[in-house]
Amino acid sequence: MAVSEKSKFYKVGLLWKRIRHGLFLFTLRNSLTRIGLDIAPYYWYKEVRNGSDAPEIRDSFKDYKLCYIGLDEIGIMNNIMGLTTKELERNLSRGQLCIGLRRENEIAALLFVDLNDIVFKERLFKIRDKEGYLLNVYTFQAYRGKNLATYLRYHCFELLEKQGIDELYSIVSYFNTSSLKVNKKLNAQKLKLYLHIGLFKRYRWNFLLRNFSGIDTDCE
Structure with a gap:
């Protein structure tokens, strides 16, 4: 499968699409980090299995199969x-899982699940037995607009339960309106809202802005 994602024209087009789809603040925040200012409010979510009606794939071809990559x-x-093949292979070798949707011989979309503790913006999130951390959901350009990412997130539990994993957590930027809409569609549960401020990669502050769950767990 030709991966057009690597071309310069694709990256320029991606920037425009982000702005057009209401991701201006998300894009601006990413740009500010390049000059040393990192303002990052984000949610800690709990994925809810069967929390919504099963998403439909918007494609005339329906022969997608759930599989491990x-x-x-x-x-x-x-x-x-931003990860090389060597880094990706190392992550899989230490236990990270990659689940994909395949159509014929092509991988259309995939996501990663980490089974280890997560450090995000210098805050530690504990991942316990039978838990996983969902990250990096990705749909290849040729398969965008078919609702595959939502479909994959909903159905990934079918494979994960065979690994003994029955709870998933995730982090979503406050400014990432696209991902927030997907989480709302899947009825993912907001647990906490955090704010990270970083200055020139030297000074860092972390704040808990809101605890939706009322339970002081999951992180240190």
Whole structure:
């Protein structure tokens, strides 16, 4: 599968699409980090299995199959998320899972699930037994607009339960309106709202702005 995501024209087009789809603040925040100012409010979510009606794939082809993506195929994501094939392989080797949607011989969309504790913006989030952390949901350009990411997030539990994982958590930027809409559609549960402020990669502050769950757990 030709990965057009790596071209310069794709990256320019992606910037425009983000702004057009209400992600101006998300894009601006990412730009400010390049000059040393990192203002990052974000939600800590709990994914809810069967929390909504099963999403439908908007495609005349319905032969998508849920599968694990292994070391032999993970190179398709080389440098797309800022990680090299070697780094991706290392993550899988230490237990990270990659679940994908495949149509015929092509990978259309995928996501990663980490089973280890997560450090995000210098805050530690504990991942316990039978839990996982959902990250980096990605749909390839040729398959965008077909609702695959939502479909994959909903159905990934079918494979994860075979690994003994029955609870998933995730982090979503306050400014990432697209991901927030998907979470709302899937009825994912907001647990906490945090704010991270970083200055020139030297000074960092972390704040808990709101605890939706009323339970002081999941992080340190």
